[in-house]
Amino acid sequence: MKKILLFLLIALLGGGNLLASEASPATQIISSGGGFTIVSLLRGMLGMAVVIAIAWLLSSNRKAINWSVVAKGLGLQLVLALCILYVPFVQTIFDFVGRAFVKVLSFTEAGTTFLFSSMESGVIESPMLNFAITILPTVIFFAALTSVLFYYGIIQKVVSFLARGMTKLMNLSGAESLSVAGNIFLGQTEAPLMIKAYLEKMNRSEMMLVMAGGMATMAGG
Structure with missing residues (x-):
């Protein structure tokens, strides 16, 4: 439950949405200081309090909630958000990684166009633009890509690297x-x-966290 609380808080702070957009209007406004007011700050704090209260009320074991972990998550997310908004080299790093992911996913478009484009016009006709044509190829491509990365041990190394820091923190x-x-x-x-x-091999808590992380952010396909 403490993990669910943690990532609900992360969602409220908007970390996923800020990182997902290359230069969203919200990011530009906050960066310039034009739209950041006491009211918006209080609204964000109220939102965090409400989500914490809801998560606490729905918890099946309230005594197991580790509030120090929740506090650490809030602090870490706040520091990360400030770095992304105001530290140029951090912005550059996330921009580079984001562009790399976009480039990799764009390969799906080339394959989809090759398979489903009209032989006459060379483009995918509008009746074909549905879920099966636009979304499923991305899922299939990325599933195949991660299988290759796992086969070569790259995914395992990334998981091991992240585990070292995040398990302790x-x-x-x-x-x-x-x-x-x-x-x-x-x-x-x-x-x-x-x-x-x-x-x-994941337990219910870990599966819930994976689902909450996906629902709390907005990016990709």
């Missing part, structure tokens, strides 16, 4: 951390594919 496993981090740049359908080899 936030009591999270490496797989959980990778899935939630993936939601910054990917969609809710693609991010869990990064840890699909670990999903069958």
Whole structure:
């Protein structure tokens, strides 16, 4: 339950949405100081309090909630948000990683166009633009890509790296951390594919965290 609380708080602070957009109007307004007011700050704090209260009320074991972990998560997310908004080299790093993910996912468009485009016009005709044509190829492509990365041991190394820091700081496993981090740049359908080899071994708490991380952010397909 403490993990659910943690990532509900992360969602409220808008970390996923801020990171997912390359230069969203909200980010520009806050960065310039033009739209950041006491009212907006209080509204955000009220939202956090409400979500904490809802999560606490719905908890099946309220005594197990580790409030120090929740506080650490809030502090870490606040520091990260400030760095993204005001530290140029941090912005550059996230921009680079975001562009890299977008570039990789754009390969799906090339394959989809090759398979489903009209032989006459060379483009996908409007009747074909549906869920099966626009979304499923992305899922299939990313599932195949993560399988290759797992085969070569790259996913395992990333999970191990994230586990070292996040286990001590936030009591999270490496797989959980990778899935939630993936939601910054990917969609809710693609991010869990990064840890699909670990999903069958996850408990209810970990599965809930993966789902909450996907629902709390907005990116990708």
